[in-house]
Amino acid sequence: MTVAARAPHRVVGYARQVATVLRTLPGTDLVGLYLHGSAVLGGFSPAHSDVDLLAVVGRNTGEAGQYRLGTAVGRTVDRCPGRGLELTVITAATARTPGGCPFEVRVAGTATGTPHVIPGSGHPGDPELVLHLEVCRRYGLAVTGPPPDRVFSPVPAHRLREAICGQLDWALVQGAQGYAVLNACRALRFLADGNLCAKVEAGRWYLSRSPHHPLVAEALVLHQSGDHRELSGAGARFVADARDLLLAAQD
Secondary structure (H helix, E strand, C coil): CCHHHHCCHHHHHHHHHHHHHHHHCCCCCEEEEEEECHHHHCCCCCCCCEEEEEEEECCCCHHHHHHHHHHHHHCCHHHCCCCEEEEEEEEHHHHHCCCCCCCCEEEEECCCCCCEEEECCCCCCCCCHHHHHHHHHHHCEEEECCCHHHCCCCCCHHHHHHHHHHHHHHHHHHCEHHHHHHHHHHHHHHHHHCCCCCHHHHHHHHHHHCCCCHHHHHHHHHHHHCCCCECCHHHHHHHHHHHHHHHHHHC
16 A cells, blocks of 8 residues: 555545645745655554644744744644644754754644644754654655655664664653554664564564463553553563564664
């Protein structure tokens, strides 16, 4: 199945609305807008999944421009067909050479809440952003702009492993059982074959190798039902073991 066929029509339609806002906002210099996350990897659920977008602009917009851009996009959040919007805006230079992963602005919000706008000016950058860049390069849907592989450069494997380790560290402290265990499955899938996949697909992949694994089978049910129960001791050990394997691969 192609990316375009996999992406839900309502999500693509909403992403086009965001693209229109970005194109018509003075001084934005939009290069392209790319849909990533579960909408292109599979497993998108309107009740439980965010709409993940990565916008690329030609140049730094400055703090005032970042707020203006974020506020304009934030006005569309009430139309978002998923749980909420997660938009990050970066420059074309960052798409080609991530470095410390600076961003212009981030917008996060749900249909019922006030959008949260985080300007990138003065921010040290987000190392985990490399995962979004690589997912966009491999699987992203160009809502507007050139094909992703003409905008995003390949991210070295060691940087992807570092970012995945960061996600697992966060999951050990903050993650719910379903999220954390499936994220560990995603890490193990990347170690096995370099694939970056959705959490649900990762869980199913793990069960194909270890049928009826109770922890992973439970995690799939919890994640797909929206149950955010706390990470158990067994779940934490599973995540920590995946993290240890990633660190060993780093060495």
